Amino acid sequence: MARYPQRPLSLYVHIPFCHKLCYFCGCNKIVTRQQHKADQYLDVLEQEIIHRAPLFATRQVKQLHWGGGTPTYLNKAQISRLMDLLAQPFSFQRGSRDLH
Incomplete structure (x- = not known):
């Protein structure tokens, strides 16, 4: 790093x-x-982001x-929450959050 x-x-x-198991x-x-x-998973992920993001403070997400x-x-609300959790501590390069 x-x-x-x-x-x-x-x-x-x-x-x-x-939702179901694929064999x-x-x-x-x-x-x-x-x-x-x-x-509940997003709650734990939020804590992980809070603890790990400072290690990468100078780097942009590509x-x-x-x-x-x-x-x-x-669901839509959970996706929005996850994107907000990532947007707070990380700096994203232009186009890096585009959907493909």
């Missing part, structure tokens, strides 16, 4: 939730239909990746 203080970051956010999946996942579990589980398991 200190070796490359200006090198841009690529962030990965793991969303471990799925072929080897991902770290939690199969549940209890949407409130995602809110890429943001979501994986899972099923990232679209999150």
Whole structure:
């Protein structure tokens, strides 16, 4: 981290939730239909961001990746909350938050 203080970051956010189990999946996942579990996960993720973000304070985010589980398991309010959690401590390069 200190070796490359200006090198841009690529962030990965793991969303471990799925509504159903896919027989072929080897991902770290939690199969549940209890949407409130995602809110609890975001509470813990918020604390992780608070503790880790200062380590990267001088670096801009070039890429943001979501994986899972099923990232679209999150509802609109949860997605908005997650983006707000990331936007507070991190500086994003132009275009790095585009959806593809």
